Amino acid sequence: MKLLGLNREEVKRAFKEGEFTVAVYGLGKMGLPLAAAFAEHGANVIGVDINEKVVESINSGTNHINEEPGLSELVERNVKAGKLKATTDGVWAAKQADVMIIIVPTLTDDRGNLKLDPVYDVAHKIAKGLEKGDIVITEATMPPGTTESLIPILEESGLKLGEFGLAHAPERTMSGTAIRDITGQYPKIVGASDEKTLEAVIGIYETINKKGVIPMSSIKAAEAVKVFEGVYRDVNIALANELALWCEEHGLDALEIFKAANTQPYCHLHMPGAGVGGHCIPIYPWFVINLVKKTNPRLIKTAREINDFMPHHVVELSIKGLNEVGKSLKGSNVLVLGLTFRGGVREFTKSPAILIIKELKEWGAKVYAYDPVCTPEDAERFGVEWKEDFKDIDAIIIVTDHKEFRDLDLEGIAKQVRNKVIIDGRNVLDAEKVIKLGFIYFRVGRSHS
Numbered sequence: 410m411k412l413l414g415l416n417r418e419e420v421k422r423a424f425k426e427g428e429f430t431v432a433v434y435g436l437g438k439m440g441l442p443l444a445a446a447f448a449e450h451g452a453n454v455i456g457v458d459i460n461e462k463v464v465e466s467i468n469s470g471t472n473h474i475n476e477e478p479g480l481s482e483l484v485e486r487n488v489k490a491g492k493l494k495a496t497t498d499g500v501w502a503a504k505q506a507d508v509m510i511i512i513v514p515t516l517t518d519d520r521g522n523l524k525l526d527p528v529y530d531v532a533h534k535i536a537k538g539l540e541k542g543d544i545v546i547t548e549a550t551m552p553p554g555t556t557e558s559l560i561p562i563l564e565e566s567g568l569k570l571g572e573f574g575l576a577h578a579p580e581r582t583m584s585g586t587a588i589r590d591i592t593g594q595y596p597k598i599v600g601a602s603d604e605k606t607l608e609a610v611i612g613i614y615e616t617i618n619k620k621g622v623i624p625m626s627s628i629k630a631a632e633a634v635k636v637f638e639g640v641y642r643d644v645n646i647a648l649a650n651e652l653a654l655w656c657e658e659h660g661l662d663a664l665e666i667f668k669a670a671n672t673q674p675y676c677h678l679h680m681p682g683a684g685v686g687g688h689c690i691p692i693y694p695w696f697v698i699n700l701v702k703k704t705n706p707r708l709i710k711t712a713r714e715i716n717d718f719m720p721h722h723v724v725e726l727s728i729k730g731l732n733e734v735g736k737s738l739k740g741s742n743v744l745v746l747g748l749t750f751r752g753g754v755r756e757f758t759k760s761p762a763i764l765i766i767k768e769l770k771e772w773g774a775k776v777y778a779y780d781p782v783c784t785p786e787d788a789e790r791f792g793v794e795w796k797e798d799f800k801d802i803d804a805i806i807i808v809t810d811h812k813e814f815r816d817l818d819l820e821g822i823a824k825q826v827r828n829k830v831i832i833d834g835r836n837v838l839d840a841e842k843v844i845k846l847g848f849i850y851f852r853v854g855r856s857h858s
């Protein structure tokens with residue numbers, strides 16, 4: 410059932426009656442919830458992934474994304490109902506599908522250079538199965554202008570743009586709330602190659618998202634919306650970090666001040682911390698920085714530098730904290746709590762723990778680690794020993810805001826450790842309670858007990 414040329418009401422009817430097939434390329438933290446949501450709302454869905462284990466697991470009705478409440482039931486129900494299947498064959502999927510959605514990683518290398526190979530790989534496969542009237546949608550966060558860079562690849566199909574539709578509809582959600590967000594937490598941003606495509610894509614997303622659609626004037630404008638959301642966050646986190654460093658110098662507690670300042674309607678100071686990880690927020694600013702000719706993105710570049718300084722600052726705090734008990738890092742046993750980039754999500758991309766552990770070891774500390782969503786094998790990947798107790802520890806460094814760390818048994822820990830030093834890199838503990846138990850307690854924005 411080709412959607413190009415239908416109005417949004419006809420698309421919604423076709424959607425609900427299962428008259429068309431959606432191929433979702435990339436079945437990860439975002440792609441699988443999206444595929445399951447489409448199937449749940451009536452579409453026939455073919456998921457495509459290069460990871461055979463992912464494909465097998467989905468075809469057996471099993472969800473491999475642990476941090477997504479509600480996803481397992483959706484996957485099981487829709488696989489059983491024959492509404493959701495998975496394959497590694499991206500060409501075959503394109504031949505079956507009327508809508509092809511690209512939601513594979515869009516990354517940069519350590520120097521911020523774009524790495525869009527997965528997107529181009531998928532585009533080449535889609536081109537081999539593209540038919541007249543099909544619609545290709547990028548949902549991955551794309552550097553503005555890059556969705557349209559797929560046109561020559563897609564035209565390898567022999568079709569010209571206009572005979573197929575192209576759109577960008579960025580995924581706006583977070584791990585842990587993907588199903589909720591995909592089906593109606595925020596309006597869906599959509600930009601398309603022409604009016605017909607826009608009309609059909611509005612129909613598609615109005616079917617699964619009860620918050621509706623915000624149509625943009627172009628594909629590039631839609632790409633910029635999502636990227637700017639991420640840049641806003643990175644720059645504001647950098648502001649919080651810079652003000653926190655100032656507070657440390659002035660013997661102030663940044664959190665106390667931020668909390669009061671944020672009672673003002675125009676003030677939204679973010680949370681200072683151990684750094685900015687993940688494959689979103691530290692990446693998206695490069696999509697702007699690397700796409701300039703005249704503009705000098707000074708603020709965005711400086712924000713990146715400030716945020717990338719924070720893992721080092723956490724090590725500085727651990728040196729100060731150990732000094733308070735007459736110890737140096739060299740020869741101390743340090744327990745890092747948290748390997749992932751943020752709480753509740755098992756994702757290591759640009760996790761601050763990587764740099765923190767590297768620097769602690771360079772200073773001669775014996776480094777241990779524990780993370781509630783990880784395994785001892787993950788700790789080995791970081792080159793540290795997994796440790797589930799606090800015996801003989803001289804300093805504890807909290808690097809990830811897992812909810813488990815908010816309820817640490819501080820009284821029990823105080824009896825186990827060799828020295829009482831806690832560096833709270835994610836502000837998860839109650840300072841007064843920790844200090845009352847005799848700990849030296851520092852956090853980003855507070856370097857006094």
Ligand SMILES: NC(=O)C1=CN([C@@H]2O[C@H](COP(=O)(O)OP(=O)(O)OC[C@H]3O[C@@H](n4cnc5c(N)ncnc54)[C@H](O)[C@@H]3O)[C@@H](O)[C@H]2O)C=CC1
Pocket residue numbers: 434435436437438439440457458459460463512513514515526527528530531548549550580581582583584688689
């Ligand atoms: N993780 C998040 O919170 C959010 C991510 N996004 C965007 O969604 C996109 C995907 O992110 P995640 O789902 O978190 O990534 P992920 O790493 O969890 O999953 C990516 C999946 O794509 C597969 N894949 C990689 N290359 C492929 C290829 N050439 N063909 C088919 N499959 C391929 C991988 O095997 C993996 O299963 C990214 O562009 C990201 O910017 C958008 C909003 C939120």
Ligand SMILES: CC(=O)N[C@@H]1[C@@H](OP(=O)(O)OP(=O)(O)OC[C@H]2O[C@@H](n3ccc(=O)[nH]c3=O)[C@H](O)[C@@H]2O)O[C@H](C(=O)O)[C@@H](O)[C@@H]1O
Pocket residue numbers: 550580581582583584638639642646679680681682683684685686687688689690750751
């Ligand atoms: C603008 C925005 O809020 N983007 C969200 C972000 O989600 P993500 O999973 O990357 O988590 P995040 O809460 O932004 O955290 C990123 C990193 O920044 C750190 N962080 C976060 C907030 C803060 O005030 N201070 C801080 O240091 C976190 O510890 C983490 O290391 O990126 C997602 C994405 O685009 O992939 C996006 O969908 C999410 O809504």
